[in-house]
Amino acid sequence: xxxxxxxxxxxxxxxxxxxxxxxxxxxxxxxxxxxxxxxxxxxxxxxxxxxxxxxxxxxxxxxxxxxxxxxxxxxxxxxxxxxxxxxxxxxxxxxxxxxxxxxxxxxxxxxxxxxxxxxxxxxxxxxxxxxxxxxxxxxxxxxxxxxxxxxxxxxxxxxxxxxxxxxxxxxxxxxxxxxxxxxxxxxxxxxxxxxxxxxxxxxxxxxxxxxxxxxxxxxxxxxxxxxxxxxxxxxxxxxxxxxxxxxxxxxxxxxxxxxxxxxxxxxxxxxxxxxxxxxxxxxxxxxxxxxxxxxxxxxxxxxxxxxxx
Amino acid sequence: xxxxxxxxxxxxxxxxxxxxxxxxxxxxxxxxxxxxxxxxxxxxxxxxxxxxxxxxxxxxxxxxxxxxxxxxxxxxxxxxxxxxxxxxxxxxxxxxxxxxxxxxxxxxxxxxxxxxxxxxxxxxxxxxxxxxxxxxxxxxxxxxxxxxxxxxxxxxxxxxxxxxxxxxxxxxxxxxxxxxxxxxxxxxxxxxxxxxxxxxxxxxxxxxxxxxxxxxxxxxxxxxxxxxxxxxxxxxxxxxxxxxxxxxxxxxxxxxx
Numbered sequence: 244x245x246x247x248x249x250x251x252x253x254x255x256x257x258x259x260x261x262x263x264x265x266x267x268x269x270x271x272x273x274x275x276x277x278x279x280x281x282x283x284x285x286x287x288x289x290x291x292x293x294x295x296x297x298x299x300x301x302x303x304x305x306x307x308x309x310x311x312x313x314x315x316x317x318x319x320x321x322x323x324x325x326x327x328x329x330x331x332x333x334x335x336x337x338x339x340x341x342x343x344x345x346x347x348x349x350x351x352x353x354x355x356x357x358x359x360x361x362x363x364x365x366x367x368x369x370x371x372x373x374x375x376x377x378x379x380x381x382x383x384x385x386x387x388x389x390x391x392x393x394x395x396x397x398x399x400x401x402x403x404x405x406x407x408x409x410x411x412x413x414x415x416x417x418x419x420x421x422x423x424x425x426x427x428x429x430x431x432x433x434x435x436x437x438x439x440x441x442x443x444x445x446x447x448x449x450x451x452x453x454x455x456x457x458x459x460x461x462x463x464x465x466x467x468x469x470x471x472x473x474x475x476x477x478x479x480x481x482x483x484x485x486x487x488x489x490x491x492x493x494x495x496x497x498x499x500x501x502x503x504x505x506x507x508x509x510x511x512x513x514x515x516x517x518x519x520x521x522x523x524x525x526x527x528x529x530x531x532x533x534x535x536x537x538x539x540x541x542x543x544x545x546x547x548x549x550x551x552x
Numbered sequence: 553x554x555x556x557x558x559x560x561x562x563x564x565x566x567x568x569x570x571x572x573x574x575x576x577x578x579x580x581x582x583x584x585x586x587x588x589x590x591x592x593x594x595x596x597x598x599x600x601x602x603x604x605x606x607x608x609x610x611x612x613x614x615x616x617x618x619x620x621x622x623x624x625x626x627x628x629x630x631x632x633x634x635x636x637x638x639x640x641x642x643x644x645x646x647x648x649x650x651x652x653x654x655x656x657x658x659x660x661x662x663x664x665x666x667x668x669x670x671x672x673x674x675x676x677x678x679x680x681x682x683x684x685x686x687x688x689x690x691x692x693x694x695x696x697x698x699x700x701x702x703x704x705x706x707x708x709x710x711x712x713x714x715x716x717x718x719x720x721x722x723x724x725x726x727x728x729x730x731x732x733x734x735x736x737x738x739x740x741x742x743x744x745x746x747x748x749x750x751x752x753x754x755x756x757x758x759x760x761x762x763x764x765x766x767x768x769x770x771x772x773x774x775x776x777x778x779x780x781x782x783x784x785x786x787x788x789x790x791x792x793x794x795x796x797x798x799x800x801x802x803x804x805x806x807x808x809x
Contacts, residue, residue, distance in 0.1 A: 343614065432651040436715070439607060440665035440722060441641030450664070454653045 275527065282521035284514060293521060299486040301506070306518035308525060310486040314403060314496035315526070318478060319471040321407025321492065322414055327464050329411070330418035335448055338426045350423065357416035365480035368409040373400045373481060376408065381493050395491035401483035403496040409477050414467035421466060425459030425544075426452070458544045465537035473530050475500035499526040558585045560726055560756045561606065565620035568601055570613070575601045577780045579620070583726070583773075588752035590767035590788070591760045593777035594803070599760040602777065603728045606758065607643040608636040625725060637669070644724030648731045650711035652703030652718070658695050661703040661714055662686060665722040681721055689717035690747050709740025713747065720751075727751070729759040733766065745770050764804055768792050776800045 285306060286293055296307015337350050377400040385396040429451050437447040452460075483495020484505060499522050510516040561583040568576040575598045583589055591599045601610075608629065610616040622629040629639060652661045662682045666673060673681075682699075686692040691713040695706070703714055712732060719727060729748070733741040748757060748770045761767050767774050768788060775785040776797075784797045795801045 430649075430651070432647050432649050433653070435609060435645075435647065436651045436653070436718075437664075437668075438609065438612075439640055439645035439647075440668060440718065441637055441639075442665075442668045443637050444612075446668050450653065454655045 278520060278524040278527055282517055282524045285517035285521040288514065289518075293518070294525060297488055299502075301510075301512070301515050304512065304514050306514070306521075308499070308518075308522050310488050311497050311499040311502050311522055312525065313488045314482060315472055315498040315500070315529075317403050317492065317496060318407040318410055318482065318498060319468055321404060322410035322471045323464060323468060325408060325411035326414045326418055326467055327460070330415050330463070330467075331422050331452075331460060333415075333419055334422035334426055335452075338423055339444070339448055350420075353419050354416045356412065361413065361474060361476040362480075364409055364413055365477040368405065368477060368481045372409055373405050376400070376402075376405050385493065392490050393492055396493060398493055399483065399495060401481055401495055402493050403482060403489075404492040406478045406482040406496075406498070407492070409481055410471045410474055413474060413477065414470050417470055418460075418463045418467045421463035421541075422456070422460050425456045425463070428459075429455045458540060462537050462540040462544060465533055465540060469530055469533040469537060472533060473500060473526065475504050479504050499523075559583060560585050560625060561758075562623045563606075563621070566602075566605065566618065566622060567620055568598075568605060568610075568618040569616070570601075571615040575780050576605070576618070579782045581775060581782060581785055583756060583758060585756055586752065586754060587772040588748060588757045588759065588770055589773040589775060590771035591758065591775050591777060592764060592767045593762070595762060596779075597777040598780040599762070599777050600730050603645075603730055603758055603760055606726070606728055607640050607645055609645070611636055641665075641669075641722050642725045644719035644722065644727045646712070646715050646719055646727065646729040646732045649735050650708055650715050652706075652711050652714050654702065654704045656703055657700045658686075658703050658706070658714060659699040662717045662721050665718060682717075685717040685721040686714075688720050688751065689713045690743065690750075691717055707740070709736050709743060712736060712740070712744060716744075716747065720755075726756045726758065729757065731760050731762065733761075733763075741766075764792075776803060778803070 289296065289306060292307065294308055294312065296305070297309045298305050298307050299310060300306075333349075333353060337346055337353075341349060377398055381394075381398045381400075381402070381404065384394050385398055388394045389396055433454065434447050434451055437450050438444075442450065478498050479501035482498055482501055484497050484501060485495040486497045486502070487494075489496065503519050503523055503526075506515075507519055510519050559582040563582070564580045566576055566579040567574065579602065591602060593599050604610055605618060606622060606624075606629070610618070618630070624639070624643065627634060627639075653664065656664060659682055662685050663678055666678060666681060683692060683696075686695055691710060694710060695714075698705075703711065706714060712735075716727075716732075732748075733744050736744065745766060748759060751757060752770070752772065759770065771788045773785065774788045774791040776783045776791065776795075776799075778799055784791065784795060784800045786796070791800060792804060795804065
């Protein structure tokens with residue numbers, strides 16, 4: 244007798260959860276549709292040259308987003324170049340060398356970095372990181388290697404390098420935790436195989452990572468890239484906000500997220516607003532693609548792990 | 553033939569603990585040159601722990617400690633000046649589960665030990681050593697035409713022979729085998745057993761097994777372990793026909809284990 248009521252409750256529950264799922268999916272689609280609709284005027288006017296144009300001049304109503312795409316990519320690449328070796332090294336230490344009593348606290352603190360709001364990172368970056376980099380790294384380096392285009396002066400402080408370094412610190416916890424998980428899946432017998440052949444602990448780690456962890460670390464890197472590309476607040480505070488494409492990483496730049504955050508409130512004209520939304524659309528598409536790539540790589544890796552390879 | 557000075561490995565008073573749990577008690581045993589010695593006994597008797605003491609495989613296990621003396625060719629294995637890395641080159645090991653490196657070819661799997669510790673040798677010499685090792689492991693005829701395929705493309709039994717070839721390539725003085733057939737089918741097991749018998753002519757082999765028939769087939773000597781004690785060590789024929797200890801007799805007649 245209770246069965247029909249149970250059935251109805253089950254059905255209601257199922258419907259309700261289906262609606263929630265549909266809302267989440269719908270929000271994503273709606274967001275995309277809105278971005279597309281609002282950016283249409285700018286995209287229509289500039290066409291493909293919107294992403295290849297290098298001039299961003301609100302007064303003349305000429306909008307080319309390449310400087311922002313460039314700034315986003317350069318800062319993200321700097322971040323990964325620093326964060327990947329750092330995270331992988333830390334993961335090796337925590338998993339293989341740290342005494343058990345140190346393992347937990349170090350891993351916990353490293354992963355706590357992910358919980359700090361990005362505006363705090365930005366403040367720290369402005370007051371600590373930028374002066375530090377300017378006086379103790381950028382200035383000496385320009386003095387010695389200023390002839391290298393990558394390190395050309397003048398040095399101001401806020402720069403693509405500063406933003407990249409800060410981003411590196413922000414993505415470390417993500418790359419670190421995925422790398423640790425990947426390393427923990429390596430079968431003990433693989434490690435023992437290297438040791439039994441007369442391998443050192445370093446050789447064991449090198450071979451085991453090469454044999455088992457490269458795809459996983461690559462996936463972790465892409466995940467970190469996704470974070471770095473979308474990061475707004477901290478980058479806006481450090482990158483210098485100058486819409487030019489400059490080769491030297493000591494020079495200021497501008498990122499896609501930063502230009503939207505900075506100029507949204509002062510975008511008076513319809514075309515200006517539409518151009519900013521179009522930048523958002525480009526950012527959305529890039530992060531979307533990066534995240535899908537990361538998922539695919541990790542999925543493949545897990546499938547392989549479950550086949551016992 | 554087995555003159556008393558011709559012992560490759562001399563073990564005396566070996567006791568071992570994981571934390572407060574004693575797993576080996578006062579083991580004394582000598583291993584003669586070019587003999588096959590089986591370590592036999594029921595699960596949990598300390599067989600694997602025992603042979604992993606010989607190549608210091610427990611070094612990285614937290615909470616493990618041991619006392620007593622293990623001397624390999626005159627060198628105290630746990631001596632203060634002994635480098636475990638150099639020692640393990642002399643004392644090879646084959647594991648329960650075949651464990652070839654998944655992203656290395658058959659050739660690279662055999663050659664990997666020869667490239668450790670920054671060692672380098674001319675390509676032709678390397679190829680020669682790989683071939684020799686694969687021949688010794690009775691895998692050459694099956695593998696010679698596809699040395700560049702991944703090691704994991706081989707069958708389980710072939711993978712285990714690949715691992716034996718990998719261990720032989722660095723020319724160890726002793727080969728330790730920890731239940732090398734436990735993950736294999738009967739046909740592959742037969743091949744590995746044959747291989748162990750052949751290798752025993754030129755190599756000193758210590759093999760852990762919980763399979764009495766296997767111990768009888770392949771070994772010159774058999775050591776019977778029970779609950780961390782070495783009950784009896786004798787020629788294989790003697791152990792299986794006329795054991796000295798009652799517990800050995802009970803085990804081989806199938807009364808427990």
